[in-house]
Amino acid sequence: MAKCQLLGESSRSLADHVTGPKAIGGRLSVRSVIIRLMPRTTTRKLARQAVDRARRVRRRDETPYATHAPVLIALAQVMRVRRVLEFGAGMYSTLLFLNRVAFPELMEIVSYEDDADWAKRVALDAAGDDRLSMRTVASVPECVPDTIDDFDLILIDDSSSATIRTRTVLSVANRRPINTLVAIHDYELRELALATRSFDHVYCFRTFTPQVGVAWFGDAMSKRLLSQTESRIARHRTSLPVADIARWTTALHRQPK
Numbered sequence: 001m002a003k004c005q006l007l008g009e010s011s012r013s014l015a016d017h018v019t020g021p022k023a024i025g026g027r028l029s030v031r032s033v034i035i036r037l038m039p040r041t042t043t044r045k046l047a048r049q050a051v052d053r054a055r056r057v058r059r060r061d062e063t064p065y066a067t068h069a070p071v072l073i074a075l076a077q078v079m080r081v082r083r084v085l086e087f088g089a090g091m092y093s094t095l096l097f098l099n100r101v102a103f104p105e106l107m108e109i110v111s112y113e114d115d116a117d118w119a120k121r122v123a124l125d126a127a128g129d130d131r132l133s134m135r136t137v138a139s140v141p142e143c144v145p146d147t148i149d150d151f152d153l154i155l156i157d158d159s160s161s162a163t164i165r166t167r168t169v170l171s172v173a174n175r176r177p178i179n180t181l182v183a184i185h186d187y188e189l190r191e192l193a194l195a196t197r198s199f200d201h202v203y204c205f206r207t208f209t210p211q212v213g214v215a216w217f218g219d220a221m222s223k224r225l226l227s228q229t230e231s232r233i234a235r236h237r238t239s240l241p242v243a244d245i246a247r248w249t250t251a252l253h254r255q256p257k
């Protein structure tokens with residue numbers, strides 16, 4: 001405790017030394033006066049915004065739990081999505097994958113969920129669709145199957161804890177699935193991004209925040225194609241709410257040639 005106080009005091013005096021009167025010949029600058037008058041919460045918020053700007057993180061969407069929906073719908077237009085492995089069930093993933101307009105080729109989705117009530121509710125909403133296998137488990141990261149190469153797409157969106165989700169990402173990365181695309185929701189969180197370091201390639205969809213990271217080994221995808229895909233999404237960024245599945249599906253659907 002005492003150590004913390006000492007650290008706090010020494011950093012304050014360092015700031016005074018740099019921005020205080022001595023630094024500008026005895027007069028306070030307007031900037032330093034403003035900073036001193038601002039409540040600490042405001043300065044923290046401004047600092048966070050500056051970091052977000054540098055890392056190209058847009059303002060958080062008003063429907064943060066659905067910002068992966070446009071990305072998933074768009075991915076189904078540039079790759080074959082027949083088998084999906086999902087960590088963390090819900091309306092904007094499980095039910096979206098089962099939507100036959102958005103994912104016309106889907107044959108199977110295996111979903112791992114650690115909240116039994118939530119799993120039951122999602123399964124109920126899936127109305128007995130036999131393409132869904134819902135697996136209720138005690139710990140998602142500890143239940144990642146050994147073989148996951150059979151899946152075209154893996155979505156990692158489990159738990160409300162970044163630490164637990166990071167462990168799920170690491171478990172998936174350790175399996176080194178070939179020919180599988182791994183999508184990670186809330187990818188702007190540093191620990192999630194760091195957990196994808198062992199993949200051969202990573203692309204981040206930044207159009208909406210929370211962002212979606214896409215990672216893969218080998219030649220499963222190309223960054224150029226994902227960049228083009230993101231441009232198609234970005235065209236509708238201001239006109240379509242992220243949770244409007246039907247309109248995103250229509251907007252992103254490629255007409256057969």
Ligand SMILES: C[S@@+](CC[C@H](N)C(=O)[O-])C[C@H]1O[C@@H](n2cnc3c(N)ncnc32)[C@H](O)[C@@H]1O
Pocket residue numbers: 065087088089090091092093094113114115118157158159160
């Ligand atoms: C981000 S949510 C998963 C959302 C899901 N992948 C989707 O896109 O709809 C993460 C976890 O929160 C838990 N959860 C509990 N109540 C929830 C609710 N009302 N909505 C969404 N997730 C909930 C579940 O365990 C779920 O796996």
